[in-house]
Amino acid sequence: MASVNRPNKQQNHPLDDLIRKDRIPHIWCPGCGIGTIFASCLTAIKECVATGKNGFDLDKFVMVSGIGCSGRAAGYVKLDSFHTTHGRAIPFATGLKLANRDLNVIVFSGDGDLFAIGGNHFIHAARRNINITVICVNNLNYGMTGGQVAATTPYNAKTTTTPAGNAENPFSLPLLAYASGATYVARWTMLHTRDLTVSINEALSKKGFSFIEVLSPCPVNYGRRNKEKPLETLKLYQEKSIIKNGADPSELDIDMEKGIILGKFVDIDKPTHSEKYDKLYRIE
Amino acid sequence: MTENTTESRVLTGEHFMTGDIACAEGALAAGCRFFGGYPITPATEIAEQISLRLPRVGGTFIQMEDEIAALTSVLGASWAGLKSMTATSGPGFSLMMEAIGLGLCTETPCVIVNVQRAGPSTGLPTQGAQADMMQARWGSHGDYEIIVLAPSSPQEIFYQTITAFNLSETFRLPVIIMTDEIVGHMSEKVIIPEAGKIETVNRLRPKGRKDRFKLFEPDPNGVALMPAAGDGYKIHVTGLTHDEKGYPVMTVEAQAEMMARLTGKIRNNIDRIIQTEELFLDDAEIVFISYGVSSRTCLEAMAMARSKGIRAGFLRLITIWPFPDDQIRALAKRVKALITVEINLGQIHREVKRCAEGKAPAYLVGHPGGTVIPPERVLAMAEEVL
Ligand SMILES: Cc1ncc(C[n+]2csc(CCOP(=O)(O)OP(=O)(O)O)c2C)c(N)n1
Numbered sequence: 001m002a003s004v005n006r007p008n009k010q011q012n013h014p015l016d017d018l019i020r021k022d023r024i025p026h027i028w029c030p031g032c033g034i035g036t037i038f039a040s041c042l043t044a045i046k047e048c049v050a051t052g053k054n055g056f057d058l059d060k061f062v063m064v065s066g067i068g069c070s071g072r073a074a075g076y077v078k079l080d081s082f083h084t085t086h087g088r089a090i091p092f093a094t095g096l097k098l099a100n101r102d103l104n105v106i107v108f109s110g111d112g113d114l115f116a117i118g119g120n121h122f123i124h125a126a127r128r129n130i131n132i133t134v135i136c137v138n139n140l141n142y143g144m145t146g147g148q149v150a151a152t153t154p155y156n157a158k159t160t161t162t163p164a165g166n167a168e169n170p171f172s173l174p175l176l177a178y179a180s181g182a183t184y185v186a187r188w189t190m191l192h193t194r195d196l197t198v199s200i201n202e203a204l205s206k207k208g209f210s211f212i213e214v215l216s217p218c219p220v221n222y223g224r225r226n227k228e229k230p231l232e233t234l235k236l237y238q239e240k241s242i243i244k245n246g247a248d249p250s251e252l253d254i255d256m257e258k259g260i261i262l263g264k265f266v267d268i269d270k271p272t273h274s275e276k277y278d279k280l281y282r283i284e
Numbered sequence: 285m286t287e288n289t290t291e292s293r294v295l296t297g298e299h300f301m302t303g304d305i306a307c308a309e310g311a312l313a314a315g316c317r318f319f320g321g322y323p324i325t326p327a328t329e330i331a332e333q334i335s336l337r338l339p340r341v342g343g344t345f346i347q348m349e350d351e352i353a354a355l356t357s358v359l360g361a362s363w364a365g366l367k368s369m370t371a372t373s374g375p376g377f378s379l380m381m382e383a384i385g386l387g388l389c390t391e392t393p394c395v396i397v398n399v400q401r402a403g404p405s406t407g408l409p410t411q412g413a414q415a416d417m418m419q420a421r422w423g424s425h426g427d428y429e430i431i432v433l434a435p436s437s438p439q440e441i442f443y444q445t446i447t448a449f450n451l452s453e454t455f456r457l458p459v460i461i462m463t464d465e466i467v468g469h470m471s472e473k474v475i476i477p478e479a480g481k482i483e484t485v486n487r488l489r490p491k492g493r494k495d496r497f498k499l500f501e502p503d504p505n506g507v508a509l510m511p512a513a514g515d516g517y518k519i520h521v522t523g524l525t526h527d528e529k530g531y532p533v534m535t536v537e538a539q540a541e542m543m544a545r546l547t548g549k550i551r552n553n554i555d556r557i558i559q560t561e562e563l564f565l566d567d568a569e570i571v572f573i574s575y576g577v578s579s580r581t582c583l584e585a586m587a588m589a590r591s592k593g594i595r596a597g598f599l600r601l602i603t604i605w606p607f608p609d610d611q612i613r614a615l616a617k618r619v620k621a622l623i624t625v626e627i628n629l630g631q632i633h634r635e636v637k638r639c640a641e642g643k644a645p646a647y648l649v650g651h652p653g654g655t656v657i658p659p660e661r662v663l664a665m666a667e668e669v670l
């Protein structure tokens with residue numbers, strides 16, 4: 001019973017003020033990467049507000065999620081937060097942002113949500129350069145529904161709906177974002193928390209459509225079926241990742257043999273949807 | 285119509301305009317500031333008109349990538365505090381069912397217009413029908429109450445669009461306007477009053493202590509106050525079953541409580557919501573029941589019947605859902621027959637029959653879609669059943 005190392009329950013966590021503590025415990029499994037990515041996101045928001053740059057105001061930060069394990073983030077963050085329908089976080093965020101440009105809108109959701117059912121919304125929001133930040137937790141499968149194949153599942157990987165291996169090829173998310181017109185594109189893993197936090201901070205400060213893919217273990221549904229023990233996935237992230245800022249977006253396929261390229265791939269300036277709309281439609 | 289547009293929000297004056305244009309102008313007069321759309325015949329003109337007019341009055345128009353995105357963006361804009369709307373026809377209306385459910389569950393005010401065309405599927409894209417009436421009531425999954433209006437002329441579309449916004453802001457839910465290709469595309473005189481003479485309602489926003497605020501705690505009318513994103517209330521809004529605070533609660537009890545809130549605010553305010561028009565009902569032996577474009581058929585049929593000595597009356601439904609059960613029940617007790625006239629195969633007829641409960645026989649003059657019903661068919665039915 002001597003719980004010397006157990007943290008004091010009363011102790012405050014530095015992110016306490018950004019968490020709905022009355023909704024804890026959360027639903028995420030032990031060994032899941034979502035919580036770490038969520039924490040990076042909250043840290044970046046805190047840093048943005050602390051610097052006072054860009055007129056950042058905590059009251060104006062909004063988080064929008066779709067449906068999935070990752071999509072539950074909106075339910076734990078103490079910001080104005082919207083847990084929408086499967087795949088529709090981006091159009092909901094588009095409405096919020098166009099209706100009130102003072103809002104700093106973050107979409108936090110899963111790979112299935114953002115790139116299968118919501119894939120069309122993603123490419124159009126990027127094309128329009130809607131001034132929002134999209135963070136995708138890519139765990140290579142549909143975690144919430146028990147581990148089915150996703151648009152990001154590697155070729156030949158086992159899922160509950162690809163019992164003999166995935167016959168399809170996955171999207172390269174940064175390539176898709178780049179090709180669709182995003183102004184900021186990066187990829188990290190949940191192990192690279194410091195880089196990720198810096199990257200989210202940059203994305204939030206960036207004017208335009210920003211996208212960050214974050215690789216994340218789903219030991220319960222993906223790892224188990226693909227002979228990856230929880231720690232082994234993290235080891236892969238450590239050993240197989242190569243940080244290569246500015247890498248050619250066409251060379252970002254996830255290939256565990258060749259290595260996974262991480263970094264910031266796109267960081268460009270161009271007018272946002274609202275800027276262009278005003279120019280054409282709100283002539284004085 | 286587009287060359288007539290001015291910078292003013294309310295186009296006060298006498299116009300000759302289509303139902304679709306009248307809808308766009310009604311929305312602007314009601315205070316609409318966001319429109320998320322997707323083109324579809326015969327509703328496209330609403331989006332076209334509003335794409336030109338909205339930015340000039342400080343609003344925003346966007347053509348989204350599909351109707352799912354269109355209505356979802358409307359819900360987002362509504363939570364940012366703007367009166368918001370979309371307009372579509374059958375195929376797009378089908379795609380909107382998901383977001384209608386989210387709007388109902390999260391009590392989000394907005395207006396959806398369905399300019400009906402004949403279905404199923406792509407059907408007759410350029411020809412009218414009234415066959416989405418049950419879809420408007422039950423199209424999204426789960427139980428719910430919803431408000432659906434069916435105007436029958438461009439002038440009425442103008443006013444009912446304002447009413448739709450007012451009801452959606454009052455009761456915090458998506459309100460649906462069901463017009464059809466015929467009324468949507470017909471041009472008639474539309475009188476637009478001065479802005480000051482138009483009654484508009486805005487959702488009530490909270491003012492009190494932010495830490496104690498409960499997002500879905502009903503007021504005496506059964507409707508909760510609604511802050512906007514960015515107001516500092518740190519709200520959580522979810523399509524999961526939730527408690528008064530807005531937090532997800534996955535229990536049978538929470539489901540029952542939420543359903544009571546969602547349905548109660550409509551069921552307990554039926555008298556404030558339902559609008560009908562009664563014509564010659566006092567001495568009527570037979571009553572026509574209709575709505576939208578088919579009302580015009582009934583007016584003509586009633587005149588023809590009266591000239592032949594048949595005491596025909598007409599109950600015009602302006603609100604379709606919630607359904608005026610009591611009114612039809614009362615009618616059934618004192619008339620010889622009820623005839624429902626609609627361009628479908630008997631959707632509202634079913635409801636009339638249900639309410640008539642065998643007290644009076646209920647008949648249908650229906651149509652598979654594509655054109656209006658000639659009044660002669662209604663007259664013939666009246667003569668046959670009397
Ligand atoms: C319209 C619709 N279809 C299917 C589902 C079931 N569903 C819930 S979550 C999910 C997939 C989520 O996958 P992802 O976005 O990758 O999130 P993860 O759980 O992996 O974080 C699905 C298919 C749903 N909620 N709605």
Ligand code: SF4
Pocket residue numbers: 027028029031032033034069070139143144217218219220221222
């Ligand atoms: S199922 Fe997978 S993604 Fe979902 S919480 Fe568990 S580990 Fe995380």
Ligand SMILES: [Mg+2]
Pocket residue numbers: 068110111112137138139140141142143150
């Ligand atoms: Mg996933």
